[in-house]
Amino acid sequence: MLQFVFMLTQNDATVDDALATYQRVRESGLRYVGFKDVGASTDELRRITDVAHADGLEVMLEVVSLALEDELRSIEAAVEIDVDWVLGGTHPAEGARALAGSGKRYCPFAGRVAGHPSVLHGTIVEIAESARTTAAFDGVHGLDLLAYRHPTVDAPALVREVVQASAALVIVAGSIASIQQIRTLEATGAWGFTIGGAIFEGHLPGAPDVDRQVREVLSSLQEAGQPDP
Numbered sequence: 001m002l003q004f005v006f007m008l009t010q011n012d013a014t015v016d017d018a019l020a021t022y023q024r025v026r027e028s029g030l031r032y033v034g035f036k037d038v039g040a041s042t043d044e045l046r047r048i049t050d051v052a053h054a055d056g057l058e059v060m061l062e063v064v065s066l067a068l069e070d071e072l073r074s075i076e077a078a079v080e081i082d083v084d085w086v087l088g089g090t091h092p093a094e095g096a097r098a099l100a101g102s103g104k105r106y107c108p109f110a111g112r113v114a115g116h117p118s119v120l121h122g123t124i125v126e127i128a129e130s131a132r133t134t135a136a137f138d139g140v141h142g143l144d145l146l147a148y149r150h151p152t153v154d155a156p157a158l159v160r161e162v163v164q165a166s167a168a169l170v171i172v173a174g175s176i177a178s179i180q181q182i183r184t185l186e187a188t189g190a191w192g193f194t195i196g197g198a199i200f201e202g203h204l205p206g207a208p209d210v211d212r213q214v215r216e217v218l219s220s221l222q223e224a225g226q227p228d229p
Contacts, residue, residue, distance in 0.1 A: 002186050002224070004217050005032040005060055005171070007196030008048070012064045012117035013039030015200060019048050021210060026055050028214045034060035034087070034194065037074035046081045053082075060085040062144065062173065062194075063095075064118050072098055079104065087144045087171060087194075088118075096139030107142035107171055110134055110162055118174065120146040124158050128165040135168035142169035142191065148181070149174040156184050163189035177203040179220050186224055 006025060008018040014035040015021060022033060033052050035045060049059045061078045063086065065071050071089045075098045078086045085105045089095045092108040099106050111120050111127035120127070131143050145162055147155040155172075163170050169191035176182065177198035185193055198204060199213045206212030 002182070002190065002221055003032060003192030004030070004182075004221060005034050005192055005194040006030055006199070006214055006217075007034045007036075007060075007062070007173075007194045009034070009036045009039070009062075009196035010200045011197060012036060014045070015039065015196075019044060019051065022048055022052065025211050025214045026051070028211055029218050030057060030214065032058050032060060032085075032192070034062055034085075034196075037061060037063045037065055037077065037088075042077050042081060045077070045083075049081050049083055058084040060087050060194075062086075063088040064116060066090055066114070066116070068094060071095065075099060085141075087173065092134045092137050092140055096137050100139055105141040106139055107144045107169070108134055108140065110143040110145050110166075110170075113146060118146055118149060120150040124153055124161050127158060128161040131162040131168075131170075132165045135166040140168060142171060145170050145172050145190075146174045147172050148176055155181075156188055159185065159188040159190050177201075179205065179217070182217065182220060183224060 008015055052059050061083045063071050063074045065074055068091050079102050087107045089108045090113055110131040112122045147158045172190050172193040176193055176195050202208040204213040205216040
């Protein structure tokens with residue numbers, strides 16, 4: 001079944017009072033929660049991680065800093081915070097070396113990513129080739145794909161090509177804002193997807209309540225996973 005990662009983020013930054021927001025959704029049935037490497041202190045991210053781990057969730061930190069030194073600093077913080085997954089980043093070889101032996105699952109960006117909020121560039125063929133070569137790095141567990149952050153390509157077609165080009169799992173991140181988009185992703189072979197800003201902006205069923213929106217997303221996945229009668 002497609003996996004949902006609720007990101008405590010908006011506009012590519014961790015939201016204010018992220019721990020308080022997590023407290024509102026901690027009994028929703030989530031399995032994964034995440035945040036960005038910008039917008040909150042390491043201490044706050046550690047507190048969120050500790051509480052989420054105590055609740056049995058896995059925690060993801062997504063690196064949206066683009067400079068190598070900033071990316072490596074964020075990866076160092078991810079190890080210190082003890083998250084389970086490190087997503088994003090545009091320097092996979094260096095990132096994999098920095099995480100070697102840490103036990104963290106590493107899923108860097110596929111394709112050419114620029115700007116903040118991050119935008120994906122390139123043709124489907126170019127992005128699929130980037131996915132293939134990135135997934136081949138020792139220590140890379142999966143790929144972070146900003147399919148809905150590309151200005152022109154068909155996002156589901158891009159996801160399908162990336163999934164086929166790589167043996168690594170694919171997490172579709174950024175700008176997913178409807179149940180229909182989620183249902184479309186179910187047929188692409190993606191492992192999972194993230195939603196953050198769309199929930200904080202109230203685009204999902206159950207809005208404006210954050211907890212209700214999270215539960216509606218989870219419910220849609222459970223319904224999709226039911227066998228036909």
